[in-house]
Amino acid sequence: MVSFIVTFLLSFVAYLFLTASQGEILGLWSNYEIIAALIISLIVAAMASRVLFQKKSYHLLNPLRWVIFLGYLVGPFFFAMAKANIDVAYRVITGKINPGIVKISPNLKNDAAITLLANSITLTPGTLSVDIDEKNNDLYIHWINVTNLKPTIEDICGSFPIWARRIAE
């Protein structure tokens, strides 16, 4: 039931976002558009409510986690991304590289947390996630400038596992 309501609300908001133009309600939507949005999102929710939440874990619905996620996006994540781009710019111009593939064990259990961490690693300085060991969730990471052969987690991704645990676990 929770998954039905969440799917309905998500598709309703997406429909309204994509069809905003002139009309009576807030100057953006007309009445017929709202009715069409209701009908279409009911159909979508009836068909696709089992796709989200396949493991019956609803802790991602907590609004506090969304606020932390937004703070993470505009704060430390954006700063690390700007640093990454200046680093890549330096390596494109000078051509100094020292690559290798290393392994880290962040000890995260949740699929959402692993996804968030892997995407953050891909977009931040000098690292790119290549593969995952699905038994114990070790990440294999291509590092463009290897400084030590047995890296700690702080060498690769700084404080990102702490944030990922706070947001998604």
Place this chain on the structure above:
Amino acid sequence: MNQLLNIFLVPGVLLILFMLISLFRLIAGPTVPDRVVALDTINTLVVAGMILFGAAFEEVIYIDVAIVYALLSYIATLYIAKYIERRAKNR
């Protein structure tokens, strides 16, 4: 207004130039993953360029097309990656 329109046109043309540079890698790339990387880069540049041209000509429909293009090119990239992986396993 006319002056603001020119602001978005010049970067759009520059993006087309960068697409041509990436096209060299698509033609010359020694392995298949190289070509897929070049294709992925060109797709991202096409989406960014469509957004810029949509702002330059003030047409919202360009940006709708850009959204659909981004999602479809993502699915195409995933599918080619799966294909490469499976072909290597069967050999």
Place this chain on the structure above:
Amino acid sequence: MTVLLVILLSIGIFFNGLGSIGLMRFPDVYTRLHAATKCTTFGSIFTSLSVIVFGFYLWGASGDSKYGVLALHTIVALICIIITNPTGAHAIARAAHRSGVMPKQAVIDELKEANLK
């Protein structure tokens, strides 16, 4: 206003161009993925941000909701780019390594030793 747009656009164009030049200069698939993914994502964020600022500014100035729609749709396209780009890069890197393309000049390769299938 125009100055802000020019600054955002030039940052975006600079990083997009760096991405395609890095695609030409780097020696193997993985380092090319570094250049292509990071630089084009960051550049596209800045060019889209300039369109969003332009749309909201004209919406406030002229009251025509067409410009607001332009900005809202650009936000949706930007979210699509940010989510799909690193995931696609991860898929390509994994497929490249499993199909036997090894990183050149590598000092260490733990994935080859682990040998997962």
